[in-house]
Amino acid sequence: xxxxxxxxxxxxxxxxxxxxxxxxxxxxxxxxxxxxxxxxxxxxxxxxxxxxxxxxxxxxxxxxxxxxxxxxxxxxxxxxxxxxxxxxxxxxxxxxxxxxxxxxxxxxxx
Amino acid sequence: xxxxxxxxxxxxxxxxxxxxxxxxxxxxxxxxxxxxxxxxxxxxxxxxxxxxxxxxxxxxxxxxxxxxxxxxxxxxxxxxxxxxxxxxxxxxxxxxxxxxxxxxxxxxxxxxxxxxxxxxx
Numbered sequence: 067x068x069x070x071x072x073x074x075x076x077x078x079x080x081x082x083x084x085x086x087x088x089x090x091x092x093x094x095x096x097x098x099x100x101x102x103x104x105x106x107x108x109x110x111x112x113x114x115x116x117x118x119x120x121x122x123x124x125x126x127x128x129x130x131x132x133x134x135x136x137x138x139x140x141x142x143x144x145x146x147x148x149x150x151x152x153x154x155x156x157x158x159x160x161x162x163x164x165x166x167x168x169x170x171x172x173x174x175x176x
Numbered sequence: 177x178x179x180x181x182x183x184x185x186x187x188x189x190x191x192x193x194x195x196x197x198x199x200x201x202x203x204x205x206x207x208x209x210x211x212x213x214x215x216x217x218x219x220x221x222x223x224x225x226x227x228x229x230x231x232x233x234x235x236x237x238x239x240x241x242x243x244x245x246x247x248x249x250x251x252x253x254x255x256x257x258x259x260x261x262x263x264x265x266x267x268x269x270x271x272x273x274x275x276x277x278x279x280x281x282x283x284x285x286x287x288x289x290x291x292x293x294x295x296x297x
Binding site for chain 1: 211213220221222223226235236237238271276277280281282283284285286287288289290
């Protein structure tokens with residue numbers, strides 16, 4: 067199972083919006099709405115920020131939003147803040163009853 | 177609150193074995209599916225395995241199938257990962273994570289703090 071494809075890095079200035087793409091296939095991202103996103107700060111465990119493509123857990127800022135079109139899911143961070151600087155990973159359930167993560171995106175706040 | 181704590185990491189030689197534990201608290205462990213996810217140093221996340229709440233069903237990544245076995249003891253609120261025939265490429269931080277929803281298809285939430293496994297001669 068190949069990893070989902072994400073850009074290696076994305077950057078933006080405080081207050082700006084950025085979007086991270088997550089491209090899979092018709093056997094994973096395109097097959098289900100079981101796409102989730104995770105934020106990971108250095109040396110820390112990943113934290114769930116989006117589940118089932120668009121849903122935000124309680125306590126997660128509404129500056130984070132998710133969407134999906136075909137085989138590509140996206141995470142948008144609006145009103146970028148310094149604390150958003152971290153690595154972000156998408157994940158999808160697959161037709162083989164496994165899960166696959168994205169390659170990861172490093173977000174830098176300029 | 178929901179907490180997961182992994183134990184058992186360490187240094188092991190190629191071909192060796194190691195058993196990791198994940199102790200759960202703050203939720204009904206016996207009704208929750210559980211995952212193991214790993215992260216090699218400086219690399220991305222890799223899903224490893226899932227076990228159903230009652231242990232009756234498991235799934236594995238191709239990279240560990242036949243070498244790793246996940247199990248659980250609901251009387252001890254503990255999840256296990258038995259790792260055999262370890263390879264250099266198994267070096268990683270291993271996280272346990274609770275199923276966020278109700279099925280094995282759902283998201284991972286929350287995660288433990290991870291335990292480092294180093295395979296080295």
